[in-house]
Amino acid sequence: xxxxxxxxxxxxxxxxxxxxxxxxxxxxxxxxxxxxxxxxxxxxxxxxxxxxxxxxxxxxxxxxxxxxxxx
Numbered sequence: 030x031x032x033x034x035x036x037x038x039x040x041x042x043x044x045x046x047x048x049x050x051x052x053x054x055x056x057x058x059x060x061x062x063x064x065x066x067x068x069x070x071x072x073x074x075x076x077x078x079x080x081x082x083x084x085x086x087x088x089x090x091x092x093x094x095x096x097x098x099x100x
Contacts (some may be wrong), residue, residue, distance in 0.1 A: 039080065042080065067084045070087060
């Protein structure tokens with residue numbers, strides 16, 4: 030797997046934060062029927078981590094992290 034670029038905002042977050050983000054996007058949390066949408070996840074990232082990102086960047090991270098977990 031390629032080295033992560035330093036300007037990759039989501040990929041450079043601590044592992045615990047990335048794991049939480051992955052869970053928010055893939056598992057329906059208590060009190061919810063469905064996982065978070067990208068819009069909701071972006072709001073969570075901004076509120077909890079002060080990270081502003083786009084849907085496209087979040088989608089790219091989601092694909093990358095799924096592969097990262099398989100290594």
